[in-house]
Amino acid sequence: MDSDTESKLISLITRLISREDSMDSDFESPWVTVLHSKVPSYIIQIISLLGSMDLDPQLKPESSELMSLVTEAISIFNSMDLDSQPKSLSDLISLLSPIISPVNSIDSDQMHDEIISLIDRTLFVEPELKLLSLIYQIFSLVISMNSKWEKLISLSPQTHIRWQQGKFHMDMLDTEVTRHHRNKWNCFPLNWEKFRLTGEDATHVLCLGCFGQNHEEYNKAPVEMQHTLHRKQPLQLVLLSNFCLKKECYCCDEYLRGVLLFCSTCGFAMNLGCVGKQHVLSIYHPKWHEHPLALFPRQTSLTCNLCALAEPSSPLYMCPSCDFVVHLRCTNVPRVIRICRHPHRISFTHSLDQGDCSCSVCRTNIDKHYGCYSCVKDGCSYVAHSRCATQSNVWDDKELEGELEEAEEEVAEPFVKIREGVIQHFSHQEHHLTLDTNTCKDYDDSKLCQACISPIYFGNFYSCMQCDFILHEECANLSRKIHHPIHPHLLTLRGEYNNVINFHKNACTACSLVCKGCFLLYVR
Incomplete structure (x- = not known):
């Protein structure tokens, strides 16, 4: 095996047993259940590469350790009797053999899933097969060659915590470790979550297969540590069992996730990435x-x-x-903002001159001696708590201080008046609509407004002069653009229903029901 081929083999194995750094792991799945989509492809490339090598069974003294292990593994594979092997291994070899060539590939999701399933079952065969033992040694050797990996510090949290009903609950990790660390295949880099405390490269690693119990080759991070922001008692290294969308890190504005420093006495919690920050x-x-x-x-x-x-x-x-x-x-916090609950800009004020008032977002009392937001328009008494006004579902995250207030955008009228009682509506431009008055006492429940899909029982309505399209007069006059409390951005009225319902695209964000009318509100 020449150096170029050996380098290519090392590269393929590295990609097989590792994954891109990600902050979206679920912190729950063992390695064998998170095999990424390219694993079968890498396996085929590795086997094809080995098949193209001219390996001499009589190794030279200067042969590398990797070459020695690879040659031994190939020798065992070539001498195997498939009929005497575990069914999962023989099935895997039979499935891979026809597609191991430069021109063939995995041509279906079903085949991909079957390969993953067979790998899963083969790795857990007991007693361990000699071939698998050699493959494990090869993988471990490749890991030891990676200079970045060898510098990592292993994290071993002793406790699980979960955020539930407004407080933390603690569970020991013993049962989790017992379940996950039985098989050494769970402990490859594919199942590592890396953390950066300083610099650009990862400094710490949490193995999701054993929670740090099987990695004696790495330095261990302490399970307790002191921090300048919590001097009374040391903080514990813990694992948050779910991504917490309700609780923020004490030191930053990000939500708590993954490995934390935690105080069980007072509930102090900070993300591991904040440990190295200088306050x-x-x-x-x-x-x-x-x-x-x-x-x-x-x-x-x-x-x-x-x-x-x-x-x-x-x-x-x-x-x-x-x-x-x-x-x-x-x-x-921003000084001047625009929120979806109010048509004007609001600005931060350190105190209010007016008497008792309530927040227009949460409807609770505002203490006039502390900061809040108030409307910039003279005569408008709109006020809101600073936290309420800057929620992500209320504010669009734009600071408007120093920016000229834009002139009111001219909103196009919903229809053009053709003549008295006749209009051309933007949602039905191919025909003209005429204004009618519903004076009939015999209501027709099948006569529905095409905007709100409600029957037209009484009052004025517009009907098409050439087809069955009808609108309530009130619906025909709906503004083309509005601000709405459920969303921080401007919404635009669009008429685009064409008798084809897309249950994903046309599901209402507010009520989750499918919008069947021709009028839909979209973010601009």
């Missing part, structure tokens, strides 16, 4: 406060002057000269 001891934000602010190194429930909340959810900075207190994450 500034003093900050100066003149737009929020005229004095420098100092980091308060304890977790405490002081009321933030900007969000009016006394929750210990973020590092606190306070003014040594006065009683101003602010969460670190609140120093990033």
Whole structure:
């Protein structure tokens, strides 16, 4: 085996047993259940490469360790009696043999799934086959050749935590480890979750096959550690069993995920990636406060002057000269924004002059002595809590301070008036509609408005002069563009129903029912 061929083999094996760094793992699945879609392809390429080599069974003294293991594995394979092998292995070889050539490939999802299933069953055969033992040694040798992998620090969380009904619950990992670490094939890089604490390269790794129990070759991260933001007691290294969309990391604005540092006494939790962050001891934000602010190194429930909340959810900075207190994450709140619940811009104010008032988003009381948002228009009394106004489902994440307020966009009329009582509606441009009054006392339930799909029992309506298209007069006058409370962006009215229902495309975001009318609201 020449050096180029050996390098190509190492590259293929590396791609087979590893995966791209991802922050979307479920932290649950063992290696054999997360075999990525290209595994069969890599296996075929490796076998084809080995088949093209002219390997001499009599190894030379200078042969590499990898070449020695590969040659021995090929020798065992060539001498195997398939009839005496486990059925999963013989079936796998029979399935792969016809497609191992430069021109053939896996031509169906069914074949792909069958290969994965047979690999799964073969890896767990007991007692272990000699061929599989050699393949495992080859894979392990390739792992040891990777300079980035050998520097990784192994994480061994001792506890599972889950966020449920507004609080953390703890479970020991013993049963999980017992179930997952029985088979060494679960511990290859394909089943690793990597973390970057400093720099661009991964520094720590969590093996999802054994939770760090089988990796004595790596340095181990401590299961407890001290942190400057939590000095009372050490923090535990724990594994969050599900992606938490309700709880944010204490040190950043991201949701908690994966491996955390956690205090079971007070519920303090921070993402592992925040451990290496240097927290500034003093900050100066003149737009929020005229004095420098100092980091308060304890977790405490002081009321933030900007969000009016006394929750210990973020590092606190306070003014040594006065009683101003602010969460670190609140120093990033925008000054001027536009939200979907109100037609005007709203701006941040440190306090309100008016008396008792309630938040127009959550409908609870606003303490006028703390920060909130109020409407910029004279005479408009709209107000909202700063946290309520900056929720992702309310605000579009755009800071408008310093930007000229755009002129009101001219919205096209929903119809063109042809003559008195006759219009051309944007949703039915091929024909004209005429205005009628429903005076009939014999209601026709099959006579439906094409916009709202409701019967036209009474009142004015428009009907097509050449076909059966009809609209309530009120529906015909609907604005072409609106802001709506359920979405932070402008919505545009479009008439595009063509008697073909797409259950995915036309499902209403608000009620999940299929929109059967010709009018649909879309994000601009």
